Amino acid sequence: MRFEEPVLLYGAGREASSTRAFLKARQPDLKVFVTVDSGTADIPETEAIAPADLPDAIRSHRFGLIVKSPGVSRYKDVFDIARDAGIPVTSNLNLWGSAYRAGRTVIAISGTKGKSTTATLVHLMLSKSGIDAGLAGNVGVAPLEIADRHAVVVFELSSYQTSDMAFLPDIAAITNLYPEHVDWHGSIDRYFKDKLHLIDRDGGFPVALGAAAKGNAMVAAAVRDHRRLLGELTPEQSAAIDKAVLGSRLKGAHNLDNARLAAQIALAAGARLDGIVRGIAAFQPLPHRLEEHQFGGTIFVNDSISTTPEATKAALAAYRGYRLALIAGGHEREQDYGELSTLLAGYGVTTLVCLPVTGARLATATRAAAPHIVVFAEPDLEAAMQILHARRCDFDAVILSPGAPSYNQFKNFEERGQRFIALAQAIFG
Incomplete structure (x- = not known):
């Protein structure tokens, strides 16, 4: 080149x-x-x-x-x-394809949520099976940084990257599909099309689908020929994976789905079941994804990566049985909080603190759907944490799962998550 x-x-x-x-x-x-x-x-x-x-x-x-x-x-x-x-x-990804694609096995994983966890699990499962695999994309390193160092490359790809991906993977996967990134793509329909460009292409490469993607009509159409779908796990494989997840640091039903999907992909790429189980055991929660801390007897869950209502629902579901305080709201991307507001009480939310700008809609919807939930609208994260400290007897855990990007108040979700933990330690610790 x-x-x-x-x-x-x-x-x-x-x-x-x-x-x-x-x-x-x-x-x-x-x-x-x-x-x-x-x-x-x-x-x-x-x-x-x-x-x-x-x-x-x-x-x-x-x-x-x-x-x-x-x-x-x-x-x-x-x-x-x-x-x-x-x-x-x-793009960086397409330059990698031109320079290094030949002779490598490429596994490409996308979806609205869960793609980082799934890609990380696939990489661990392959590595624990003795397969020379690398991890790149939005987790791991940038595509051109990984170069030609591994025989198998697992790519975690956003819709920004799949939209113009020029080369074909050997195995592709979609975790789920919900509205997101409307500002970048210009419309929800274009977001769906760009995301599904990963699989909606000529070429017979196999496709794996997460539990939430399997019932999606748009995903089904993008698959084209359902003979491309990877086979389901056997009862023996499912039982082994479920047991491994139960003893791991993967929290919530959504992460069990991610582990099952990762196992399907890894098996198709040559992993062994014992390597898959060891890969699950080796998994460490990714930063800002249900990252758990404790200060002053209160649990704090940093789920700042949450930028959709669906991600917030998954976070809350992982903490069933707790009395929860939820901090939500952020940058406007036309999110629909109607359904989320009706589910908060069932998830155990006692206190809701809403942040600008999308939090205003969630606050209004929640006051109508669940009047017994105490709702606050605060100007920023520090004010949110101060009001929660004053009511700290009303909940067991505080979850920052905004259901929106951070750009109106923070540079990125990492900065937002770091600020949340710093405030938790300073105010509650």
């Missing part, structure tokens, strides 16, 4: 850094530009182009390729300008 013209990196995060390192190793003298919509373009040995200057730079053909970071929507007008100018747009 050789680049005949300069390259533009659109975005300056982890993937862009690994793309720059890849280009440097391949062609040390290659000219590389970088554009960011916000923040600083802190990529070594690049020349910055301001977003306002980008259309003219494209039309004057200052570079011959754009490598887009996942967080940059492929539906931005500037990419129409690039298409009209004959400048292709690619």
Whole structure:
């Protein structure tokens, strides 16, 4: 692979850094530009182009390729300008496909929720079975960082990455499918289409579906031929997996579903049942996904990764039997909280603290559906934690499971989760 013209990196995060390192190793003298919509373009040995200057730079053909970071929507007008100018747009993932795909087994896992846990479990199950496997994508390392180091590569892919994925996997999986990321994709229908592009393609590669994906008509249509679906687990395999999950750190029915799906995938890739069981035992909860702490006799559950109502329901279901305080609300993505509000009482929620901006809708719906739940609307996370401390006798556990992204108040869900635990320790500890 050789680049005949300069390259533009659109975005300056982890993937862009690994793309720059890849280009440097391949062609040390290659000219590389970088554009960011916000923040600083802190990529070594690049020349910055301001977003306002980008259309003219494209039309004057200052570079011959754009490598887009996942967080940059492929539906931005500037990419129409690039298409009209004959400048292709690619990604870190697709560059990996061109450079390293040949001769490797690729397992690609996506879905609205559960994909990180499932991909991590598949990687553990394969590794514990003695298979040379690596983990990349949104967990593990960026695709180009993993390069050609492993015979099997497990990719955890967001809809941003599946939307224009150019190569075929050997095994693909969809955990579930709910509305999400409307701001990036432009519509819910486009989000579904971009997510399902992972499997809705020519090619006979097998497909595995999570429990919540199996009854979804859109997923069924994307599968095309149901003979592509991986076989179900045998009763013996299911029993072994269920027993292993029971003694593991995987909490909640949704994580049992993730483990079963991961086992299906791993078996298809050559894993042994004993390796699968050991992989489940080795699983450590991923940061900000039902991450549990305790301060002052109260349990605090950091589920900041939760950006949909469905994820919030799964988090609450994992703590049945507890009296719960839920902190929810965040960045607007047209989430529907109607059903969630009717389920809160059944999950044991006694106290609900709603944050801007989507929390306003959840507060209104909950007051109508469950008047006995105490509902607060607070301006920020610190105010939420202070009001909960004043009512700490009303619950056993506090769950931050916002059901919305963090961008209106935090840089990302990691920053939100870290702030939650710091406040819990400072106020309750």
